[in-house]
Amino acid sequence: MKYSIFSLAKAALSGHKGWTRAWRDPAPKSHYDVIIIGGGGHGLATAYFLANEYGIRNVAVLEKGWIGSGNAGRNTTIIRSNYGLPGNTGFYEMSMKLWERMEQDLNYNAMVSQRGIINLYHSDAQRDAFARRGNTMRINGIDAELLDAVQIRKELPFLNYDSPRFPIMGGLLQRRGGTARHDAVVWGYARAADQRGVDIIQNCEVTGFVRDHNGKITGVETSRGKISAGKVGMAVAGNTSRVAAMAGMKLPIESHVLQAFVSEAIKPLIPGVITFGAGHFYISQSDKGGLVFGGDLDGYNSYAQRGNMPVIEDVCEGGMAVMPMIGRVRMLRQWGGIMDMSMDGTPIIDKTPIDGLYLNAGWCYGGFKATPASGLVFAHLLARDEPHPEAARFRLDRFRRGAMIDEKGQGAQPNLH
């Protein structure tokens, strides 16, 4: 069923009883050309691009729970391409361009809203760093504007401009940045992939790999039986090390918990996304009206999908410091997600040393904005056995070669990226 104003009107006239399910619920077949482990945004996008761009349709996406139940449903929905290092700039801008046409491509309303993202600066040194990043972006064809305090005040009059510790001197604005509805992204890719023949198999946990006598991966053991495959791709950020361990692989990744928060719904208040990096705080407002905000990692290894009080306190203090009126709204919900923290803060998309096994991992806390591009480049890798040009620097061996892409300049300490 194609979604349109006409299908909506028709369904409305029949009391909305005519809607059919958006994707099938197939039993696993015994063999697929490609199996993707992980039914999050990245896994489903990969399956969609495999079928749509590379003509590989005998594909299964295996998900241990329900699709989008991991980080795809736990992020703060921000999309942006304001990166400064080679490798990142081109990749995230490609992602941004895919966001801009996603709804037409998928025939699904992902509520992509380019309402702008502003990174605030508070010192001369920070302004210089942002000017440099903005220039890098513009040289690479990405939109960026450096605003001073007067211009910021016009857009965001409610911020605390006179804090003695962090006076707001201006900000770097990317107008094409914004937000998207995270669940709709998952559902849109699931429906589009399903329409192109991909089997989405939920409640199917991978429990091991099947290997031939040469060590090549030839399939997976799952809670719903053994399934053979030509190639297996992992898109299980958060649990990458656990799945890799089943294949005997040790990776440059640690799992950390990141918390996020949403307030009660209020009338439109915040026009775009605001980041207060100096205070470890960022915020936007969802279309439903809730203020969606967050800050830093808790800082310790965790697979628990929940965090602790000190970071909640820290995030709320950051909010009060930059936007004192936030103290008048009540927090509605708070949750945690497990981040695949790589050793340089940058993802890994590559073949593994094990024949037949492909890796899409290490998204740190920036995976959501990358969803479409991640799917495209991973599909490219799986289909062609060579990296997509925009992901050619995201190799697994870059740590050994000293070719890290460390946007924050933090070194091999994952909890600080």
Next chain:
Amino acid sequence: MRIACPFCGERENGEFTYLGDASPKRPNFAVDSGESPEGVEDAFYDYVYLRDNVAGYMREYWYHGGGCRSWLIAERNTVTHEFRSVTAAPGVGAAKPVQAGE
């Protein structure tokens, strides 16, 4: 999460800073150990970048910056956040210093 510091007693985890897995040991090669340059490189690559990223009980370094300023080794479950033990790290206070690799 509350951490029972062996010197200060049970404190909230905001007083502590996390370093990470306590199991990687810095490779310690003598100049004439006979190890090949590739072998040394492999050992350092493993030490600096690769992690077991344990799901379950893990030995890890914590620093009690908001208290006694001691380095501690905790055994903590990364899936449930439960602590099994917290002891002084080698070299701290009463504990006996231990060379890397022992």
